[in-house]
Amino acid sequence: MQESQLLKIANEFGSPVYVYDGHKIENQYKRLTSAFKNVKKLKLNYAVKALSNISVLKLLHSLGSGIDTVSIQEVQLGLAAGFKPEQIIFTPNGVSLNEIEEAAKLGVKINIDNLSILEQFGAKHPNTPVCIRINPHVMAGGNANISVGHIDSKFGISIHQIPHILRIVENTKMNINGIHMHTGSDILDIEVFLYASEILFETAKQFDNLEFIDFGSGFKVPYKPGDIETNIEELGKKLSKRFNDFCKDYGKELTLAFEPGKFLVSESGYFLAQVNAVKQTTSTVFAQVDSGFNHLIRPMFYGSHHEISNISNLKGRERFYTVVGYICETDTFGNNRRINEINEGDILAFKNAGAYCFSMASNYNSRLRPAEVLWYNEKAHLIRKRETFDDILHNQIAVDFSEQKETVAAK
Numbered sequence: 001m002q003e004s005q006l007l008k009i010a011n012e013f014g015s016p017v018y019v020y021d022g023h024k025i026e027n028q029y030k031r032l033t034s035a036f037k038n039v040k041k042l043k044l045n046y047a048v049k050a051l052s053n054i055s056v057l058k059l060l061h062s063l064g065s066g067i068d069t070v071s072i073q074e075v076q077l078g079l080a081a082g083f084k085p086e087q088i089i090f091t092p093n094g095v096s097l098n099e100i101e102e103a104a105k106l107g108v109k110i111n112i113d114n115l116s117i118l119e120q121f122g123a124k125h126p127n128t129p130v131c132i133r134i135n136p137h138v139m140a141g142g143n144a145n146i147s148v149g150h151i152d153s154k155f156g157i158s159i160h161q162i163p164h165i166l167r168i169v170e171n172t173k174m175n176i177n178g179i180h181m182h183t184g185s186d187i188l189d190i191e192v193f194l195y196a197s198e199i200l201f202e203t204a205k206q207f208d209n210l211e212f213i214d215f216g217s218g219f220k221v222p223y224k225p226g227d228i229e230t231n232i233e234e235l236g237k238k239l240s241k242r243f244n245d246f247c248k249d250y251g252k253e254l255t256l257a258f259e260p261g262k263f264l265v266s267e268s269g270y271f272l273a274q275v276n277a278v279k280q281t282t283s284t285v286f287a288q289v290d291s292g293f294n295h296l297i298r299p300m301f302y303g304s305h306h307e308i309s310n311i312s313n314l315k316g317r318e319r320f321y322t323v324v325g326y327i328c329e330t331d332t333f334g335n336n337r338r339i340n341e342i343n344e345g346d347i348l349a350f351k352n353a354g355a356y357c358f359s360m361a362s363n364y365n366s367r368l369r370p371a372e373v374l375w376y377n378e379k380a381h382l383i384r385k386r387e388t389f390d391d392i393l394h395n396q397i398a399v400d401f402s403e404q405k406e407t408v409a410a411k
């Protein structure tokens, strides 16, 4: 998006505000589908937790996407956005059997990653097909060595427990319709991902009634100029071929599924905040904005990098700033950044603000959560109102202690 357009949106809707470029989401969706155009049945299930606004879901629905959900509320949200149950997969971790049953009742695809739950679910609902989340124990090391990692991960059922899965399937007569993995790590080395895929294929051979194999996500997106990103096109070429060969061996055209979150929405997002004050200290110049980690927690939580630019003064000379928030705690967005000269009142834009930004926002410091705007078809659509003070009090219950005080005083 153009800076002038972002600035217009900040002027119209106020700050702080999240802006999403719907065209970028669309392009990323098309880029991924075209990388896998040689696979007959491809399904992208957008990971809702990355950015869960209902209008973003509706946009993805219109593109033909399915969704990946991790809570019953995300399932409900997906249904409210117009997804059919069969376009939704429920991939929870650590939830109760009850919640999984609730999702199954709604008709969505079920993905189970725990032997105990698998056995209980299979015993009670042998006719409901279930996908199994495998932990292949593969991760990329610092220099792309393949190492047996994630042994301590709470996700998935270990590949070493396949015999136990098979025993449960045999005992309960349940139907396994999919095999899934999501290692969660940034896929930098495609070979490592392909290696994990081989483990998934080996596992898939053990089940006769599969409909799909789900390779999860973990595509890395660029955060700054020169950043390495997953080479989707190369992955598409290599994995498609391998997948098609596998289907031939398996004797059935399976669906290849992915669940991208970041890849689809990260780069579409801009977070706009206004500079409240410029503060010179003995060692640095701080730019203090009208936001904080309550609205964008990734830098403080994960040490993530978000490019920051001053869209109010694009031609100003560059100076160094540390950009901080207004939270009463260390609250740094970016350290020692080169930014066009900042004046109080300027609007700063934070990039890569589509994934895990608004969806992780809170009311910490009793602040209001920002508005969200979706830019699509040359139009700025308000897709979430800025909160008001009423929202802060909404669920709170004020107990009146004044009478009690009088009784104490009377004693």
Ligand SMILES: *Cc1c(COP(=O)(O)O)cnc(C)c1O
Pocket (backbone or CB within 6 Å): 047, 049, 050, 068, 070, 091, 182, 184, 216, 217, 218, 219, 259, 260, 261, 262, 263, 355
């Ligand atoms: C979070 C999550 C994703 C999305 O991961 P990204 O890195 O955002 O692409 C996919 N699948 C599952 C099961 C997840 O929990």
